[in-house]
Amino acid sequence: MRVLSIVSSAYRATVEEQDDTVIWFTHAIKGAGADVDMLLKGPAVNYAVMGQAVAPVTIGTRTQRQGPDVCGQVAGLIGKGVQVFVAEVDLERRGLAKAPLIDGARRVRDIPALFSEYDRVWHW
Amino acid sequence: MSQQATLAFLLMDAPFESARTTTALRIIDAAVRRGINVKVFAYEGAVFLPFASQIAHANAVHGRTVEEEDHPLPREWVAGLIEESARRGAAFEWVNCGLCVDERGAGQAIEGVRRGSPADFWKFAESSDNTLVVPTA
Numbered sequence: 564m565r566v567l568s569i570v571s572s573a574y575r576a577t578v579e580e581q582d583d584t585v586i587w588f589t590h591a592i593k594g595a596g597a598d599v600d601m602l603l604k605g606p607a608v609n610y611a612v613m614g615q616a617v618a619p620v621t622i623g624t625r626t627q628r629q630g631p632d633v634c635g636q637v638a639g640l641i642g643k644g645v646q647v648f649v650a651e652v653d654l655e656r657r658g659l660a661k662a663p664l665i666d667g668a669r670r671v672r673d674i675p676a677l678f679s680e681y682d683r684v685w686h687w
Numbered sequence: 688m689s690q691q692a693t694l695a696f697l698l699m700d701a702p703f704e705s706a707r708t709t710t711a712l713r714i715i716d717a718a719v720r721r722g723i724n725v726k727v728f729a730y731e732g733a734v735f736l737p738f739a740s741q742i743a744h745a746n747a748v749h750g751r752t753v754e755e756e757d758h759p760l761p762r763e764w765v766a767g768l769i770e771e772s773a774r775r776g777a778a779f780e781w782v783n784c785g786l787c788v789d790e791r792g793a794g795q796a797i798e799g800v801r802r803g804s805p806a807d808f809w810k811f812a813e814s815s816d817n818t819l820v821v822p823t824a
Contacts, residue, residue: 564813572824576731579790584731585822591805597812683812685697685820 566599567681573606577631583610585687586636593643601640602677603668604650610637611649611668612659634665641667648677691777693724695815697808699823701732702761708736711821712764719771724778726815728808731823734783734793737765737800762797769799782807 570585580587586601593599603610610633617630641647648671654660664670671677678684696715700708718725729736743758745751765781772779782803788794794802812818 566812572822575823579731579787588730588805588808592809595804595806595809597809683818685818687820687822 564598564683565681566597566683566685567602567678568599569602569604569684569686570607570610571603571605572687573609574633577633581629581631582636583607583631583633586610586633586640589640589645590636590643593640593645600646600648600681601637602648602650602671602674603637604653604674606653606657608649608653608657608659610634611647611664613663613665637668638665641665650674691722691724693726693778693815694718695726695728695808695811695818697728697730697818697820698733698736699731699821702736702738702741704732705823707821707823708733708761711819712761712768714819715768716771719768719775719777719779722775722777725768725772726778726780726811727782728803728805728811729781729783729787730805730808731784731787732791734787734791734796736761737781737783737796738762738793739795739797765800766797780811782811 568589576584589599589601615634617632619626619628619630637647647668649664649668651670651672698708698711715725739762741760741762743753743760745753746756749756769779781800783796783800785802785804788802
């Protein structure tokens with residue numbers, strides 16, 4: 564069963580798993596044998612833009628050194644064989660049309676055609 | 688029993704904070720009433736839906752006692768779904784994401800709920816006729 568997971572709520576609940584929780588979940592089910600790919604749309608297209616860094620954050624006396632490296636986690640999915648698609652129209656809307664993407668991320672314009680390649684489409 | 692359809696659901700919202708959860712539970716209720724086997728994976732704040740310590744309260748603004756207010760409790764809805772499924776001879780599984788439970792101290796769940804991992808959701812999806820993810824925003 565081929566599944567396409569769509570992520571469109573970006574940077575939500577990243578404190579939960581030091582990650583985007585859907586990216587984290589996708590890593591977990593991929594490890595459990597899922598045949599899953601991912602479409603980044605809306606503000607989540609920024610996850611695939613190259614050149615990001617995650618600096619520590621300090622609140623009062625507490626410094627959080629391990630930040631949510633979502634871009635790195637997306638790259639990790641690609642490394643595990645997950646195809647990561649990025650909605651081209653949402654890159655354009657954000658002035659990112661020419662921004663370099665991380666290795667392996669693929670721009671996609673015809674999203675309905677992409678859906679037709681999957682048995683299940685989960686929109687998170 | 689083997690002829691019955693099976694549906695998998697993934698819920699994410701914490702109780703009381705989104706109408707999506709009520710809608711999702713109504714969809715699940717409709718499935719249960721048709722004798723459909725249901726498998727639910729609760730992720731993030733949704734692990735509190737079957738939290739056993741939820742307590743109904745009176746509503747002074749409404750001028751109603753706790754009995755009059757009939758305050759809804761998600762744990763009772765989950766328990767009701769489990770009971771209705773059993774009554775109809777359908778299977779019903781509710782799995783709470785174990786790490787989400789630990790982070791929130793939500794371990795005290797009603798009877799019939801077990802803890803698991805995203806791998807359980809993948810098994811649910813593989814063994815179901817269809818799957819509905821109800822995300823949070």
